[in-house]
Amino acid sequence: EVNLVESGGGLVQPGGSLRVSCVGSGFIFSDYEMNWVRQAPGKGLEWVSYISSSGNIKYYADSVKGRFTFSRDNTRNSLFLQMDSLRVEDTGVYFCARSDKSGWHYFDSWGQGTLVTVSS
């Protein structure tokens, strides 16, 4: 069974930094492209970032480009999202999500999310 578990969320002041993580199990982690998707309180889903299976290729939403850095460690089945220069509007639940292997770029498995709150 595919399992994704996020951690590292918390309260941080505007302008601060935070790193959230995701550990995957139940599948060959290094074979899959991965993503972060976030959801502000009471709002819809917003794709944040993508990383290739090897970690060499990354894409970011315009809203986080230059502030967030997505990385992975396939030896530890882990993903990391380093979030710098945080803003109040970055508040939300951050989900890690696995990309399908069919090439259509949908998200076939999700974690339960970790809450990031940016507030003074």
Next chain:
Amino acid sequence: SFVLTQPPSVSVAPGQTARMTCGGNDIGRTGVHWYQQKPGQAPVVVVYDDSHRPSGIPERFTGSKSANTATLTISRVEVEDEADYYCQVWDIFTDQRVFGGGTKLTVL
């Protein structure tokens, strides 16, 4: 870049058919995927690539696409289908993934 438009809400009685739309320019050049999200839970894909259903998703859930509009249809709606539904595409030109704003399905 893609902008996907979904109606904010749809209401339907149990046993009836619910139809939720997702509109966007150039939607015809990429596959459309649909997710169901219940309160406090992670989203679950219910249709991928316009009309394909993952294993474990009831046959009551069907997807279709015509011109600039994709549609998620739920037949014989059940109370447990009450949730938020999001469409999503992959923009092949920018490599960005895009979600629609979501539709809240209320089962009366």
